[in-house]
Each structure stands twice: as structure tokens, then as C-alpha cells.
Amino acid sequence: MDIKAPDLGVDSAEVSEIMVEVGDVIAKDDNIVLLESDKASVEVPSSAAGKVTKISVAIGDQVSEGMVLIELESADDSEESNDDNVAAEEQEANSTDDIKPESKPEPAATESKQSESTAKPATNAGKATTHALPDLGVDEAQVSEIMVSVGDTVSAEQSILLIESDKASVEVPAPVAGKIEKILVEAGDMVTNGQDFIVIMASGTDDASDSESETPKPQESAPAKTEDKPAAKTTGEPKQVAKPTNTDTAASKTEGKLTEAQVNEKLVDVYAGPAVRKLARQLGVDITQVNGSALNDRILKEDLFAHVKNSLTKQKAAPVSGNPVSSGLPKLPDMSNAEIWGETETQDLSRLQKVSIPQLNYNTLLPQVTQFDLSDITETEKLRGELKGGMKAEGVGFTILAFVVKATAYALTQHPRFNSHLSDDNTQVILRKSVNMGIAVATDDGLIVPVIKNVQDKGLKQIAIEIGELAVKARDKKLSTKDLQGASFTISSQGNLGGTAFTPLVNWPQVGILGVSEASMQPRWDAKTQNFEPRLMLPLSLSYDHRVINGADAAVFTRYIATLLADPRRILI
Structure with a gap:
């Protein structure tokens, strides 16, 4: 029976580790090979139970979907073969008793061999x-x-x-x-x-696990074979790094990260797959300081994570003097004297507020500037009113925010510098080719920013649907990690909360954020009629990272968004 590679999600992947040997008896869903691509490291399970008769791949081979990995002898065939072998052995033993009695095999060796063949399926089942x-x-x-x-x-x-x-x-x-x-x-x-x-x-699998724990393991009969097994063969317990890791040069913080060139220089003599090497570059870890836990000291992703975790643990455990304040501000004065300060009350911040403080502190490192403008959305609001009824009948809430998101996404495609990130060494700008729009949503626990992906390819209706879905999930605490990652630009709308303008904080590593305040009717001079006319004006507040965006470009970009909102037909041109 051939066991073939399943759909890997990529064209091909490299065989990083073979977890079985010829002669092994495996159960269904036991892992047989470890495949690595530039995207992931995947353990491939067996689709059937039986005895391994042939391994068709070798470490380093490139495999794709449908390729034969191993060949199995089914359980039924194996039992018949075992019966024939036992009969043959008994006949051979009887014949040798008459000729050479001293050559009869020892009972202990036979028993251990049989116990090994019977215990092995139990060992692999129910892990x-x-x-x-x-x-x-x-x-x-x-x-x-x-x-x-x-x-x-x-x-x-x-x-x-x-x-x-x-x-x-x-x-x-x-x-x-x-x-x-x-x-x-x-x-x-x-x-x-x-x-x-x-x-x-x-x-x-509980019953299988119980039987496994009760089955005696022949530790003395085949120690060499046990030692040759890859570490990934026994995954019943979490993988542990065999040796203490040296974390002196580990870099868990941005300022301590190695550059990609520095990491690559250290990869020459390291035994690790492509996915692990890529992860090491992303984490900025000196991979030569990581000890591998797999066969032949091969480094797994788990080893990298354990290395970083160990480094973080040591940093947290280091003694700290005084009461450090991450923002750099001095300590609060003693407010226990009610005659000076009056009565006080202490309230705990929510967990979300606490963990938001370090991210907000990044804003003190950014040279942030805010550009203000107004958009005449009178005609756009008329269009929204015409479409709102049909949208509502379909269960879609159609607010002006959908127009703002669409117009801003289009503006970002025309001004890609606002859809970018500044490199760590401040020498390059990383331009994003897709617009992933973060939408700030107020919840009872604080502000949260879910993300709408690839807004540049979506219409107003789809954008409105996703805004509504994300808002509900945010307030119900049902957002997944995918809903919160990858934003390239953010919009913070205060809706009808009031106010004429505000200064939103740039969400690093983004370089811009657009604030939207409540629209109001204002008199505007019409040069054609030589009269003031009531117009619905929407305040816009664009905050930006001045290291990447200069003031003139910010003014042009904000006015461009205002123009698109005044006449959304321009997006269709």
C-alpha cells in the first residue's frame, strides 16, 4: 500500500526529517515525515496502519502532492506473514535440535522480539x-x-x-x-x-493511551533502535531543548535584532530547514546560539520559540531598582495628604488598556503632525440616502464610513507613500501593494482596531458589510487574530459623538491615520450664485509620521480624499 503526500498548500516542500524506519509498525495518523517549505513546517501523518516495507524519499528530497512517501504492508497481510514466519521458525528450531542442540535461539531474545512487535502499535496509538x-x-x-x-x-x-x-x-x-x-x-x-x-x-484515544501506559516497553531488547529514532517520533510530551540555551546574544527587542545579512552569515554550519531559517531572520535570533532538539541536533521552530522565551524570562527576572516608568515620565508625587490633594480613589485599568500603553508610548518617539480639512459631502449624503433603503432591506447598515473607507483606499493607491512603513535603520520606505484598512472601534474595554483586507478591490456594499461584521465581533469579543493583523493605514471615526476635529495618534509602524468627526451643516459661498448655501461638511484630521511624509504631501493627500468624498464618481474614472 502506497502512502502519498497530501495537498501541501505549496507546489513542493523539502523532506526535513523521516520519522519511521523500514520494519516499523505504525498506526493510522502516526507522523511519518516532516516537510518544510518557506511558509511552514508540516508533519505528514500516515493515512493507514501497517508495517513499513519501503521508504521512497530521502532527507533533502523535494516532494509534491501525490508523490509516494512510504510503502506499507497492511495489518492483515502482516499477521499472515507473522504466522508463516513463526511456523517456519518453529520448524527450523525443531530441525536444528536434532543436529545442533547448542544453536537453539535463547528464549529471552525471542520473547523480547515478539514483545517489541506487539508493543509497538500500542506505543504509537493514542498519543x-x-x-x-x-x-x-x-x-x-x-x-x-x-x-x-x-x-x-x-x-x-x-x-x-x-x-x-x-x-x-x-x-x-x-x-x-x-x-x-x-x-x-x-x-x-x-x-x-x-x-x-x-x-x-x-x-x-483515551483507551488507546491507557493501553499504551499498561504495555511494558522492551527497553533492553533493542536499545540501539530506540536511540536512532528521531525526537519527533515521540510527540506525546511537549518538546524540550536538550541543552541549556545561551541567551546572551538573543535579540527579542527591535533594537537588538540582527540584520538579515548578519543572520545569513551564521547559517552556514547550522542544521535547520528553510522555514526555520526564515523564522530566525524574522525574529532576529542568532541561530548559532540555539540548540536543536531533533535528530542530529536539527533546529526546530519550537527550539527558536523556546530560545526567545528563555531570553524574555531572564530579562523579566532581572532585578530592577526603584519603580521604572516605561514612558520616561517621573514618579507621581505622594498624594496621601488629603489636605493638599483632597480625597482620591484608585481604579484599575482594564487589561486591554494596560497592554495598550506600551504601544501608545511609541507615539512619543514619532514626530507626528496633524493636517485638517473639510469635505463637502452634501451630494454624497444624498446618494447614500437613495441607496440606504435597499441596503437596509438586505440587512446591511450603510453609513458614510463606507464612503470614507473606499475613498481613502483609492487615495492610498494614488499616494502609496501613505501606505508604507519606515525601515528599522531609517534608510528605506517599505511600500504596501495592498490596502489593509484598520477601523477603530470603541468597546466597553477600550479601543480595538479590526482590519478589512484588500479594500482597494472591494465595492461600497462589501465594505459596509464587513464594517458591520467586524464591529459586532469586536463588541462581542469574537475577533480572531486574523481580524486584527496586517493593517497598513487606520481610520478613526467619531461618528455622531460630537466635536469639530481631533488629533488621532499614528499607530506605529503605520505612517498615517485619518480621523473623521461629526458632519454638520455650514454656510458655504457659491461663486456661481454669489450666495451662501447650506452644505453638509465633514471634518477630516490626518495625522502622519513626519519622517516619511512632509507637510505639503499631507495637505495634498487630505484634500484629495476630501475631493473624492465630495464626488465619489471620481473613483470610477
Whole structure:
């Protein structure tokens, strides 16, 4: 029976590790090979149970969907073969008793060999699986709440962890249904993308696990074979780095990151796959200081995450004198004297507000300027009124914000410098080719910014639908990490809250943010009629990073958005 490569999600991937050997008896869904591409590292499970008779690939091979990985002998065929082998061995033993009694095989060796062949399927069946965190959309986030306990039975997609970053509070769902075997993080821990966080026994495998624990393992019969097995073969427990890592040169902060050239220079003698090397470049980790936990000291993604986590733990554990203030401001004066300060009351910030403070402090490092303008949206509001009824009948809330998002997205395609990021070394501007628009939404816990992807390709109706969906998910705390990551520009609308203008803060690493205030009727001079006319005017406030955007360009960009909002037909030209 041929076991073939499934759909890998890419054209091809490299065989990084082979987790079985010829002669192994494996169960269905046991991992057989580890494949790595420039996007991910994937363990490929067996689609059937049986005995491995041939391995058709080698480490370093490029495989694609449908290629044969291994060949299996089915369980039924294996049993018949075993019966024939046993009969043949008995006949051979009987014949040798008559000729050479001293050559009879020792009973201990036979028993150990048989126990090994019978114990192996139990060992591979019913293993608990370690699961990693999804992409959080940020470098790190804090575990705010653990919603389950060891021993709990959970269903797939059930919320098990609450993680908060400077952008949002996100509930992490259970990747599979099953029983919680171990929780690898604690409340208050700082976690990163891809970090192992929980061990779950998938539903229906408890009995197999019990039988595994009761089955004696022949430790003395074949020690050499056990040692040759890759570390990934036994994934029942979370992977641990075999040796203590040297974190003196690890870089978890932006200022400590190595450049890509520096990292590449250190990769020559390192045993790691392409996906791990790329991740090392993204994290800025000196990969030569990371100890691999897989076969032949190969470095896994888990080893990188463990290295960074260890570094962060040491930094947090370092003694700190006094009461540091991350904003650089001096300490508050003593306010205990009521005669001077009056009565005071202390209230805790929400978790979302607490984790937002470091991100907001970045604004003190930006030379931010705000440009103000007004847009005459009288005709646009008439158009919205004509379309609103039909949209409402379809269950779509059609507000002026949909026009603002569409006009701004179009303006960003015409002025791409506003849709960019400044490089770490301040020598380049990274231009985004797609417009991912962050929409600031006020919730009971604070401000949150979900993202609408590829706005430049969407119409007004689709934009209105997604604005409504994201707003509801934000207020119900149902936003996923994908809903919060990747913004290239942000719009903050105060709707009908009042006010004529405000200064929104640029959300680093973006270089611009557009504030929208409440529209109001104002008298405007009409040169044609030589009279003042009432017009609906929408205040716009564009804040920008002056290192990337100069004042003249900001004025042109803001006026361009105002012009598009006054006559949306210009977008169609």
C-alpha cells in the first residue's frame, strides 16, 4: 500500500526529517515525515496502519502532492506473514535440535522480539498532541486568562485561552476536541506566535493511551533502535531543548535584532530547514546560539520559540531598582495628604488598556503632525440616502464610513507613500501593494482596531458589510487574530459623538491615520450664485509620521480624499 503526500498548500516542500524506519509498525495518523517549505513546517501523518516495507524519499528530497512517501504492508497481510514466519521458525528450531542442540535461539531474545512487535502499535496509538498558538499578529502577547483545567474535556473551537496584546483581547479556540492533558503556559506569561501552549488527547484515544501506559516497553531488547529514532517520533510530551540555551546574544527587542545579512552569515554550519531559517531572520535570533532538539541536533521552530522565551524570562527576572516608568515620565508625587490633594480613589485599568500603553508610548518617539480639512459631502449624503433603503432591506447598515473607507483606499493607491512603513535603520520606505484598512472601534474595554483586507478591490456594499461584521465581533469579543493583523493605514471615526476635529495618534509602524468627526451643516459661498448655501461638511484630521511624509504631501493627500468624498464618481474614472 502506497502512502502519498497530501495537498501541501505549496507546489513542493523539502523532506526535513523521516520519522519511521523500514520494519516499523505504525498506526493510522502516526507522523511519518516532516516537510518544510518557506511558509511552514508540516508533519505528514500516515493515512493507514501497517508495517513499513519501503521508504521512497530521502532527507533533502523535494516532494509534491501525490508523490509516494512510504510503502506499507497492511495489518492483515502482516499477521499472515507473522504466522508463516513463526511456523517456519518453529520448524527450523525443531530441525536444528536434532543436529545442533547448542544453536537453539535463547528464549529471552525471542520473547523480547515478539514483545517489541506487539508493543509497538500500542506505543504509537493514542498519543496526546502538543498544539502551538496561532499567529497572534504581534511579536508577543500576555496570557490573561486560562479558561480550562487539566482533565477537562473540550470541543473543537471552544475558547480555552484569553490572550491580550496592545491591540486586542483575543480568545484562542481549542484546535481539536478531546481531553486536556497538560497546560504549558500560565496566566501572566508573555507568549509568541507558534509557541506550544497545550497538550490535548484527541477524542476517542483515551483507551488507546491507557493501553499504551499498561504495555511494558522492551527497553533492553533493542536499545540501539530506540536511540536512532528521531525526537519527533515521540510527540506525546511537549518538546524540550536538550541543552541549556545561551541567551546572551538573543535579540527579542527591535533594537537588538540582527540584520538579515548578519543572520545569513551564521547559517552556514547550522542544521535547520528553510522555514526555520526564515523564522530566525524574522525574529532576529542568532541561530548559532540555539540548540536543536531533533535528530542530529536539527533546529526546530519550537527550539527558536523556546530560545526567545528563555531570553524574555531572564530579562523579566532581572532585578530592577526603584519603580521604572516605561514612558520616561517621573514618579507621581505622594498624594496621601488629603489636605493638599483632597480625597482620591484608585481604579484599575482594564487589561486591554494596560497592554495598550506600551504601544501608545511609541507615539512619543514619532514626530507626528496633524493636517485638517473639510469635505463637502452634501451630494454624497444624498446618494447614500437613495441607496440606504435597499441596503437596509438586505440587512446591511450603510453609513458614510463606507464612503470614507473606499475613498481613502483609492487615495492610498494614488499616494502609496501613505501606505508604507519606515525601515528599522531609517534608510528605506517599505511600500504596501495592498490596502489593509484598520477601523477603530470603541468597546466597553477600550479601543480595538479590526482590519478589512484588500479594500482597494472591494465595492461600497462589501465594505459596509464587513464594517458591520467586524464591529459586532469586536463588541462581542469574537475577533480572531486574523481580524486584527496586517493593517497598513487606520481610520478613526467619531461618528455622531460630537466635536469639530481631533488629533488621532499614528499607530506605529503605520505612517498615517485619518480621523473623521461629526458632519454638520455650514454656510458655504457659491461663486456661481454669489450666495451662501447650506452644505453638509465633514471634518477630516490626518495625522502622519513626519519622517516619511512632509507637510505639503499631507495637505495634498487630505484634500484629495476630501475631493473624492465630495464626488465619489471620481473613483470610477
